[in-house]
Amino acid sequence: xxxxxxxxxxxxxxxxxxxxxxxxxxxxxxxVYCFLGTAKDVTLGPMAIMSLLVSSYAFYEPVYAVLLAxxxxxxxxxxxxxxxxxxxxxxxxxxxxxxxxxxSITISFNQVKNILGLQGIPRQFFxxxxxxxxxxxxxxAGDAVLGLACLAxxxxxxxxxxxxxxxxxAEPLAARVSYLIVWTSATARxxxxxxxxxxxxxxxxxxxxxxxxxxxxxxxxxxxxxLPRFSMAAPNGTVPFTSIVQDMGVGLAVVPLMxxxxxxxxxxxxxxxxxxxxxxxxELLALGFTNILGSFVSSYPVTGSFGRTAVxxxxxxxxxxxxxxxxxxxxxSLAYLTSLFYYIPKAALAAVIISAVVPMFxxxxxRTLWRVKRLDLVPxxxxxxxxxxxVQYGIVAGVLVSGILLLYSIARPPIKVLEGDMLxxxxxxxxxxxxxEYLRDAVCSxxxxxxxxxxxxxxxxxxxxxxxxxxxxxxxxxxxxxxHGLSLAFCSLQExxxxxxxxxxxxxxxxxxxxxxxxxxxxxxxxxGGTSPFTSTGESSLLPT
Numbered sequence: 066x067x068x069x070x071x072x073x074x075x076x077x078x079x080x081x082x083x084x085x086x087x088x089x090x091x092x093x094x095x096x097v098y099c100f101l102g103t104a105k106d107v108t109l110g111p112m113a114i115m116s117l118l119v120s121s122y123a124f125y126e127p128v129y130a131v132l133l134a135x136x137x138x139x140x141x142x143x144x145x146x147x148x149x150x151x152x153x154x155x156x157x158x159x160x161x162x163x164x165x166x167x168x169s170i171t172i173s174f175n176q177v178k179n180i181l182g183l184q185g186i187p188r189q190f191f192x193x194x195x196x197x198x199x200x201x202x203x204x205x206a207g208d209a210v211l212g213l214a215c216l217a218x219x220x221x222x223x224x225x226x227x228x229x230x231x232x233x234x235a236e237p238l239a240a241r242v243s244y245l246i247v248w249t250s251a252t253a254r255x256x257x258x259x260x261x262x263x264x265x266x267x268x269x270x271x272x273x274x275x276x277x278x279x280x281x282x283x284x285x286x287x288x289x290x291x292l293p294r295f296s297m298a299a300p301n302g303t304v305p306f307t308s309i310v311q312d313m314g315v316g317l318a319v320v321p322l323m324x325x326x327x328x329x330x331x332x333x334x335x336x337x338x339x340x341x342x343x344x345x346x347x348e349l350l351a352l353g354f355t356n357i358l359g360s361f362v363s364s365y366p367v368t369g370s371f372g373r374t375a376v377x378x379x380x381x382x383x384x385x386x387x388x389x390x391x392x393x394x395x396x397x398s399l400a401y402l403t404s405l406f407y408y409i410p411k412a413a414l415a416a417v418i419i420s421a422v423v424p425m426f427x428x429x430x431x432r433t434l435w436r437v438k439r440l441d442l443v444p445x446x447x448x449x450x451x452x453x454x455x456v457q458y459g460i461v462a463g464v465l466v467s468g469i470l471l472l473y474s475i476a477r478p479p480i481k482v483l484e485g486d487m488l489x490x491x492x493x494x495x496x497x498x499x500x501x502e503y504l505r506d507a508v509c510s511x512x513x514x515x516x517x518x519x520x521x522x523x524x525x526x527x528x529x530x531x532x533x534x535x536x537x538x539x540x541x542x543x544x545x546x547x548x549h550g551l552s553l554a555f556c557s558l559q560e561x562x563x564x565x566x567x568x569x570x571x572x573x574x575x576x577x578x579x580x581x582x583x584x585x586x587x588x589x590x591x592x593x594g595g596t597s598p599f600t601s602t603g604e605s606s607l608l609p610t
Contacts, residue, residue, distance in 0.1 A: 082119070082127050082365060084406065085283045087111050088399055090134075090364040094355040095392030099385045101351035103344050104332035108388055109355050110370045113422050114168050118323060119365050121456045122316030125188070128297040130365035133313060133320060135293045137366045138356025140321040141349050150345030153325055159441045160463035161326065162430045163448030167459060169425040171452070172418060179415035180216075182208030182278050190453050207276025208412040211265065215258050215416035223420070226251035255417045262413030263405070270408065277410040285403040287396065288362040315457050320366050323460070324352050328369035440470060476500050480507055484519075488512055489580070491524040496531060501538030508553075509545055518551055522583045526557035536569045543573050556583040 094109025102109075123129035144150070171190050177197055178186040182205025186196050229247060250257060266277050295306040310317070325348060332343045356366055434441045448463030478500050479493030490508055512521050539553075546553050555576040558566070566574060577583035 092392040092395040093359040095388035097355040135360035142353030145349030157467040159445035163445045167452035169422040176415035179411040180212035212412035219420040222254035266408045280409045283403040293360040324368040498534035520552040
């Protein structure tokens with residue numbers, strides 16, 4: 066439970082809301098996921114990536130952030146009840162990698178100002194880079210030394226944990242105790258660094274000088290249980306609910322989907338190690354209830370937390386009930402311990418944030434996609450670059466580019482043509498209405514360009530279903546070939562496709578159970594080149610991709 070405290074505060078900082086909202090967002094998910102979750106290790110709470118999205122769509126206003134949690138929860142709950150978890154499948158891996166890599170850079174650089182102790186730095190990324198570099202001479206020595214020291218300690222503890230050998234039961238008790246101490250220190254490194262930095266800041270305060278920038282006061286006590294506010298007071302009047310929703314815009318789609326995406330990705334990562342399955346629709350229900358109930362206690366949108374989930378998995382947590390302990394500890398800290406958070410230096414929290422998000426940058430994905438499929442670099446780069454402008458634009462653009470590439474592959478299926486007494490045309494994938502014109506043009510051009518023109522056998526073994534537009538296109542193809550004294554025969558039709566074509570009552574329609582039978586009967590068809598069986602004399606592909 067203790068790692069939840071610094072992580073909650075660093076996420077609140079990333080979301081540009083007061084630190085207490087990070088704590089308010091940390092306990093509801095622990096209780097809800099215990100009853101509705103499908104992964105024993107997952108913990109719901111504030112997360113750096115989600116916090117960045119919240120800062121983009123909530124415009125740094127707590128009222129917007131809390132209302133965004135409520136509306137996102139309603140959308141997630143509705144999606145879960147309607148079993149719409151499959152929509153997650155349309156967000157491709159390159160888009161996810163582009164977003165997380167860009168987010169790791171923007172979140173990290175956003176914390177550089179706290180490491181250096183700079184004030185008044187703009188929040189837009191490019192302006193932030195410019196102002197930070199321009200004002201680097203104003204760096205506060207105390208903040209810089211502490212921040213860099215915290216970064217070094219965190220990096221050392223992370224490296225120590227990754228190289229820590231597993232202690233065997235046969236080893237002496239002292240060795241096992243030493244292993245446990247080192248493992249606990251490395252696992253709880255964020256909490257230990259924040260605790261140490263807080264003690265340093267308190268020591269300076271007692272001595273009467275304070276070279277560090279502190280977090281400041283956090284309201285003590287549990288948050289009031291009440292409906293989120295559906296309007297907001299402004300200097301020139303009141304911002305109504307409809308205006309708030311318009312301001313959030315596409316965020317009402319991006320935040321719920323990214324919340325599910327992160328939770329399912331984390332759950333699957335640990336499920337693969339523990340041999341259990343994840344139900345996206347059940348995860349949607351858990352997220353939806355968490356965000357709705359969380360908004361009643363001033364929580365902003367939450368998702369699965371990778372860090373705390375890893376701690377759960379490595380601590381031997383066997384059921385989601387482990388979240389009850391985390392939730393109870395957060396409630397106790399809110400009730401009695403918030404006064405101690407006053408002395409936490411901002412530089413230490415910034416170091417924790419940077420240490421947490423830097424590993425999310427995956428430099429190897431560019432090299433991997435170059436080797437595997439270079440076309441996937443397009444949505445990756447589009448998402449990555451546009452996320453530096455606005456996160457929402459990067460995600461939406463990446464999904465659109467991925468969708469265009471997907472639609473192009475549907476509209477231009479691979480077509481293989483074998484030339485002989487007749488042309489054997491085989492589609493390498495299913496046939497959908499965007500591809501019918503392409504198929505007609507390809508078949509007609511090859512059949513009529515041959516010398517002499519040849520009839521066509523269309524191998525349909527990969528076609529599992531067709532729609533009305535495809536039926537109309539095939540009827541026009543039959544007519545066009547018949548005008549030139551050629552025939553079109555179908556073979557290897559699957560039962561659903563055969564029934565559709567028979568019910569359409571196409572003029573000149575003929576089909577054969579297999580390609581071999583169609584080849585044997587080729588010479589008896591109108592326009593056939595002879596009675597000999599079909600023999601291949603050439604092969605080509607008509608799809609440039």
